[in-house]
Amino acid sequence: MDEVGKAPSHQSHLLAQERKRRSFDLEELTIFLNGGADSYKAKNEMEAIVLKDPILRQDDLHFLSHEEEYRFSLQRSKRAIELLRELKLEWGSAKANKFWQAAESESFPVGLNLHMFTHALASQGTKEQVDFWVPLAKDFRIIGCYAQTELGHGSFLRGLETRAEYDQTTQEFILNTPTLTSMKWWPGSLGKTATHALVIARLYMAGRERGIHMFIMQLRDMETHQPLPGITVGNIGPRVGYNPNDNGFLGLKNVRIPRMHMLMRFAEVTPDGRYASLTRAAKPSYGTMVWIRAGLVTSRAVKLSKAVTIAIRYSAVRQQGHIDDKAGEVAVLDYVSQQHLLFPLLATSLAYLHVGRWLYAEYVRYRPDNAMQAAEMHANSSTLKALSAYVATKGIETCRRACGGHGYSRFSGLPHIYKYATAAETYEGEAMVLHLQTGRFLMKALRLFKSGQTLTGTIKYLSHWLTVVSDTSPIVPAGKSLADLFVLSNVFECAAARLIALAGRKLEHFLEQDGLSKEQAMNRAAPWLVRASEAHGEALFLVRFASIGDAKLSRPAREMLKGCALLYGLWRIEENTMFFMETGTLTPGNIQSAREHISELLALLRPDVVSLVDAFDHPDEVLHSALGAYDGDVYKRMYDYAKREPLNKTEVADGIHEYLKPLMKSKV
């Protein structure tokens, strides 16, 4: 059977035919989706370097054990940094970022040294501390990590138990994790890699607690890499994904570090044991968080678009069953049920790409001195992160299921995308926690509106809709179609405004009628607050994505993208009907017509979808997918991958003669 596949396969032919059907200019859209000509050029250049490098390209991705993954990513880290230096790319430059993105793929165990460790140092250290430590980290003279989370304590800082006691006699801090629950747990790079850690601990001075501070601690001998005395450190074991990232645990028993290893930008411990909180202390800034979340929305777009690329290419070449008996087997992409699964997810990738960029632009515009604006941006980034992480992960799973049995094979590449994507549902804030934060902001906005203040920015719609129509009446004018981005935008914002008002009424009820404390009332009202935050997030996504119609693109591409925005909006209505029903914003007739419009849009987009996923421009070596490669030669790739399965190295597997044969001959 090996000889098959030398001539272009039937599958490749089918995909080539699909590509002839597109309505738009492929190059123009590819450049647009990849952030413009310069960005696209840099990506191509750096990706080419990485993907032809025999160490950096990850040919064996699907076959590695946890230990092998770790070892291999050390090797790849080393190679990436060597190349970075060879190419004389300056860390932080646009090209270096593209290079690192392509090389790191998911996570190097030395990556956090460059990101979180230096970032926290730079923001919390004195000038002297920054000047001393940051260059060491950037040159990889030390490998740092950021150790905050504990086994029993997550994002709730006040719960942390790790202790740092100041010993005035030796001018040292003595660090301890006095309980099992206080062990540091989860920090990336901590397990087997880092030589140093920024340890977040509660400071005690002469028995008095002085709050949470950061301490630089050497963990391992610089020559032997053995843990230093008093330090228990190791890898926390296998996770769903991110195994190369070396998440670790850390136990401390009377570990002493010099006084100057406390980061002292905002608070000082003097040699003689005085504590001073310094006036140069800034308010905690939301900036970094918003920046990280903008990145997360964009990377959700990228991950989902990879999954959609795989599922759409495979669906175009996978043939099964008949629609018309005479026409032979049809591509599963011609089944409307399959289109209904996949095309909305394609549109969602575009939505997240577009809105991720918008959120990043908001972050750039952001001025921390405007408290309401800061709170608004933080709230927006919270709900957008929570929603996009959830919908993208669910969408990746839908893509996997849409590939049938083969999707369940790791060779589809989809399980790999999923296992990294789903991590973002919990890291940087679990969805419920984030929605409740946004809910708090929305309640604040509602109070401002009720007190007669003018709301601006992204929350302006609240005052508009609560003023214009304060009841639950339907808002789509008779004769108006839902397949209209202006109408859809109104529908989403109106539903959100009404759900915010409803949550406000519930909260008031719990406070006033039931006499609960504020926190108890917030807890009881949680389901309403979460729903309000979700509706606000859905409105943000739809309304910003709707502006894609203004993109500087030639008409066919623009029209196609507008079709995607419509499909996205109508599909979100399908997925969240409750928002629109509970608030009376839409009627049963509206919902029925939404379904009709979706049907029409699926047919409209059908000829373009294969080219549209081409425009995301994910190289085969990045997708690692037998099903999603550019040439469509899926069956040859499945077989080629299977030949490399370690169990197939020998015809008779290990264990057969030891266990199976005796069983087959044993007495019955």
Place this chain on the structure above:
Amino acid sequence: MDEVGKAPSHQSHLLAQERKRRSFDLEELTIFLNGGADSYKAKNEMEAIVLKDPILRQDDLHFLSHEEEYRFSLQRSKRAIELLRELKLEWGSAKANKFWQAAESESFPVGLNLHMFTHALASQGTKEQVDFWVPLAKDFRIIGCYAQTELGHGSFLRGLETRAEYDQTTQEFILNTPTLTSMKWWPGSLGKTATHALVIARLYMAGRERGIHMFIMQLRDMETHQPLPGITVGNIGPRVGYNPNDNGFLGLKNVRIPRMHMLMRFAEVTPDGRYASLTRAAKPSYGTMVWIRAGLVTSRAVKLSKAVTIAIRYSAVRQQGHIDDKAGEVAVLDYVSQQHLLFPLLATSLAYLHVGRWLYAEYVRYRPDNAMQAAEMHANSSTLKALSAYVATKGIETCRRACGGHGYSRFSGLPHIYKYATAAETYEGEAMVLHLQTGRFLMKALRLFKSGQTLTGTIKYLSHWLTVVSDTSPIVPAGKSLADLFVLSNVFECAAARLIALAGRKLEHFLEQDGLSKEQAMNRAAPWLVRASEAHGEALFLVRFASIGDAKLSRPAREMLKGCALLYGLWRIEENTMFFMETGTLTPGNIQSAREHISELLALLRPDVVSLVDAFDHPDEVLHSALGAYDGDVYKRMYDYAKREPLNKTEVADGIHEYLKPLMKSKV
């Protein structure tokens, strides 16, 4: 830190406190949920044997590579069969089944030999064939597998390409997989284990095609286990889960087998090359399929209940943040948002357990000579399987996310449950395919109703609701609460009836107004047909689960279960609002009050939930979860597991001196 955990931990104490709060008799409910006293006793007895066996208990579950998983499951298979013989358990007996369930855990590479291989043989072979082959398989003299699916062809039988040509001169069949896409792909046990396969191939006799038949083929030498000439066989590589199951590929090049190796119960090839389709041929029976699907609904219940057990126990001991500042950190289970995630899933486990049993009872009652009844049961089993596989897998993921970061660790046990659970979303029929099958049946029922026939059984509601109220008016009488199982049952059935009618109108439209062929119209109407099938399935689940109020249990347990049924129904309305909105069955006010009722039910069930998951009775050794063990000692278990991580065998990991140290010393 190791000394911690010798005294009962704080976490264990919290869980013990929870157990004091229950309203019902634990033993009574445990026996009820485990299928009655006899079944529960057998489970306990067999589980005890398996879980104390050093080979069968799977202590290293979280640390195995693909090759190790396979080798280990061969060892475990051998041990299980030895024990089965030692205990003199007869294969197929209730006790043997309980034993096998406990021992196999997920999948032995020899399991299909006992199930699919012998079953297909028994149903398709002549008496002589059955008498010869089945005992060989049951005694493990041969290891058989069932080879149907091909690399390019799934459930669509007509697409299969494997050929069997009859050679009259030697009285043999010559089998070939002439193309890459015709290679057998996916059959369990095929890769490295099976010595024999039932190969499904298209028969050709003197150039004439004679349809699909089954052939017994020896694959490997019985002594050396080497593949026989002309046979290419191997493992298809890593999948999301089921890796011990040894799914394989098979290529055939002029493999000759004796004439009598074709299964000839329903068709005969005579020595001189005549083909006869025999009159004793039965119509294809849906029986086995319904039986498998009833089992799948039940096993969805079991898998989801494991995940819920883990998440609820962990949420009861995980403390984070404050609700009341004075009260100290609270268990995350006290957050209403967390309750809203988990309690409906607990109710869903109960629903699936109950309805799985109902479906099995239906299968037992089933008479294949009643065509309409057979079609109804097949349609019901299709939508129930599709819905439960989807909702349970999604629910398991919700449980994982509800455990925050620790859920992402494999030590939570949740990723293991997920990776097996999600397989059922595609095997035995992908959801869209199943819903479209059910959709076809519902259209048939609708036509019967319109032609004036009386509908009976589970579809009777269709005629009732289309007769009583044929419009889209709301059906909950003013003043009636939605928190009433009778009202809820009506709401679900009415919405389903209306969605079936709507799908019928769409289909008619495509047929008559657009002039499409029947198959084209079915394809265009797919979104409506799928929705109708889903609504029918939701109604089946709710209405059957609602009968739990009649269970023979003392009052407190019954009341609690009725609360679960209410919560389940109201939650499904939240999740599927579109069904009720599009059909006008519920009003915005109904939806708002559904939310209120859910809130009340969460509070009502809160004291019982920890005991309720105890009643599922999943032993720690089955959960394999650091977070979900009975004693609540989660942090100690996380640490104990982590110490066993292979990377922690040495303080300095492999690769550090080779890659990291040179990097740290290299020229900048």
